[in-house]
Amino acid sequence: MTIRPLAGLTARSVGRELLAGVTLLAIAVPLNIGYAQIAGLPPTAGLYALIVPTIIFVAVTSSRHVVASPDAAAAALVASSVGGLAVAGSDQYLVMAMAQAIISGIAFVVMAVFRLGFLANFLSAPILVGFVAGLALDILVSQIAKMLGVPIASGSEFIEKLVQLVEGLPQLNVWALCISAGSLVILLVGRRWLRVAPWALVVIVVSTVVVSITDADQAGVDVLGEVTGGLPTLTWPILDWGTWIALVPSALALTLVTVAEGLLLSRSYGERHRYRTDPNRDLLAFGLTNIAGGASGSFAIGSSTSRSAAMEQAGARSQLPSLVTAAGTLLLLLFGTSALALIPSPAIGAVVAVAILPLLGIRELTRLWRVERGEFVVAAVCFAVTLLVGTIAGIAVAFVLALINVTRRAASAPVDVLAGAEDGGAILETAEPGTTTAPGVVILRLAAPLFFANAASFVGAVKASVGAAGTPVHHVVIDLESVTDADVTAAEAMTGLRDWLAARDIQLAFSRPREHLLPRFRRLGIISAEPVFATNRDAADALSTGAAPSAAGEPSA
Structure with a gap:
């Protein structure tokens, strides 16, 4: 049976799907720019992920709902791993991030060939909640600093970021504070008033207009700056073998996170909307998508839980919105990059901060504490290791805990x-x-x-x-x-x-x-x-x- 991601598209639903695509574009552009900044990469690295990789994912995936894109977890993993090998923002840094995505893509393809889709069931929900919450809190501290106009050294560990944020509070920028506060009001109040509206885009447009009228950038507000336009070019990262090998552990960590989150997301939407999904085909889709991303100037690509949910709420039942987003991003890079130059970083920080708030897993952790203290401890350990030791250590501990959990349950079989x-x-x-x-x-x-x-x-x-x-x-x-x-x-x-x-x-x-x-x-x-x-x-x-x-x-x- 052939699986077609556009099978859910009908003549009556085309209009709704196109509108959902415009909504997705409005959400994806500012978020991907923000995630690229988290990863220490230029804005184009986030935008390029929305073109060729997106088209390839749509062509191969078995899911009609999952949106493939860099996310907060992937961005944090890239920053923490590549940041130890090169200076963030340098050409070498970008090349390493591209190579990391290609390695991750190859790992996905190998898993698809050997039909290892069942590994999506290996990481338990508490382990995944703890790991992602640790990443989210680390990112949130960085975004708060950006919203306040407080500089934080790239590549810093969580405690160092926290110390730098506290020490920098006396020097916070009032203009940055006002922009971020207004952005938060629009995002939080707007979502309660009209959830399906592209409030992230509204924030970016309004804050950019404010900066251009008031010259807030001259008062110390950090702005995005010039964004290189034009089509992404296919290339291959040139690195020595030692650097390629050094990137393998972090690339595998990126792969495992997407396997746990992306395949479970695909299966849940398939079950909810009663269509068949194929985890091994989805592995292949993520593999080819990451290889395409690394070869076109982008970085590691996974599944976006928030954007997938937004598309479902907008009534999308096929991958057409993703294709609309790819086309819209292409037009933006060709004709509209000049409009991106004055986007203020505090507004981007607010957009990213609100997007990652659900990833803190407060509701899930509270429920675990209430119903199963042992599982809560597992989540807390993953959270603490990820936050205080690092993302690679976090994913390693997550899988060790998963193995211990499986073995413990099997060893105590009735x-x-x-x-x-x-x-x-x-x-x-x-x-x-x-x-x-x-x-x-x-x-x-x-x-x-x-x-x-x-x-x-x-x-x-x-x-x-x-x-x-x-x-x-x-x-x-x-x-x-x-x-x-x-x-x-x-x-x-x-x-x-x-x-x-x-x-x-x-x-x-x-x-x-x-x-x-x-x-x-x-x-x-x-x-x-x-x-x-x-x-x-x-x-x-x-x-x-x-x-x-x-x-x-x-x-x-």
């Missing part, structure tokens, strides 16, 4: 004692109502794959059940119905269990294995000559009556 073990003279649990078992028979079930993380705990549970039985045990039956896989470590653990039971004259048997897993269980040595019964009732009846066991490794009739 072991059901179906029959035979007693606690204070009472049978703990019987799986099938009405099933009776003979004295001396213990039946257990593991509700998870049997592998290295839980093999030892499962064997311990079997031994504990044998010890808890009220009568001497002569048979242990393991119900394999819920066991979906096993590995070598599990096989070795089962061999040790078999020897432990044999030393006590207890026979090990198996019940209800999945038929397609029998060859694997035999190959690993988990099932050999021991009887395997079709059901727990059969197991109990056979063992209580002394019936002959079934053929080695085969379920009985």
Whole structure:
């Protein structure tokens, strides 16, 4: 089945989609200029991302709603990683940012080829909330300084930025404060009054007019300055191999953040609007988009949650608004860059600050604190490491915590004692109502794959059940119905269990294995000559009556 991102477009919806495209253009231009500044790049790096990369993403993606663009998290990652290798704003810095996007794009393509779209489910929501909140707060401090006209050294760590902001407060620029305060009023009050209006564009236009009339730039208000016009040119970053290799960790971090956020966003919109999405195709789309971005003067591109939501609210049901944005940006670069020169930085700071406020995750963190303190601690750790140590450390800790979380849950998988073990003279649990078992028979079930993380705990549970039985045990039956896989470590653990039971004259048997897993269980040595019964009732009846066991490794009739 061919997936077409414009499939949701109809003759009746064209007008609405075109209007949504104009809204997206109005939102994207000031935000991308702001994100480029966060990344330490010229404004054109943000605008170029809206042309060739956007067209490629629309052509390849399976989503009708996700908007591909640089975002706050990507900009912060670029600034923190490339900032340690080159001076922000220099030509070498831009080349490195382009190379970083290309490396990230190649990583996406490799993941698509090997069909690794399932990795979108790996990062839990608390981990992602904590990581993104750390990035957002770091960016927010920078934008507050910009709104107040307080200079902050590029590449500074969070604590350094905070100290510089506080120390610079006595020198704040009154004009900058007034512009940013007015911008915030328009953005916050305007969104409550008419949510779908392009208030970011209104702020940029009004503040630029104010600067041009009052000559506020002569009073110390920082403005965007001259923006180079013209079409983006396709090029390839020229760097030595050592620099390419140095950019790999940060490029992979950018890739992983987009995998976690972009693919989940695509899936959620597909489920909500009842159309099919393909995570591996989306991986390919992000890969080709980033390669195109790096080759056309831009930087790392991911998914924009806020812009995707804005398009859904505007009634968009296809990727046509993104194409309108690409065309509008192209016209702006060809004929309208002179109008960008007097855009005041405090207004851009206000636009970016309001855009990233939801990324602080205050509502999500409050909910985690209320419903699950353990998950809140995980989010808080990711938040603190990202904010205080750095973004690369943050993403590393995020994935380590994800791995620990998965392993912990698998290692503590429930072991059901179906029959035979007693606690204070009472049978703990019987799986099938009405099933009776003979004295001396213990039946257990593991509700998870049997592998290295839980093999030892499962064997311990079997031994504990044998010890808890009220009568001497002569048979242990393991119900394999819920066991979906096993590995070598599990096989070795089962061999040790078999020897432990044999030393006590207890026979090990198996019940209800999945038929397609029998060859694997035999190959690993988990099932050999021991009887395997079709059901727990059969197991109990056979063992209580002394019936002959079934053929080695085969379920009985």
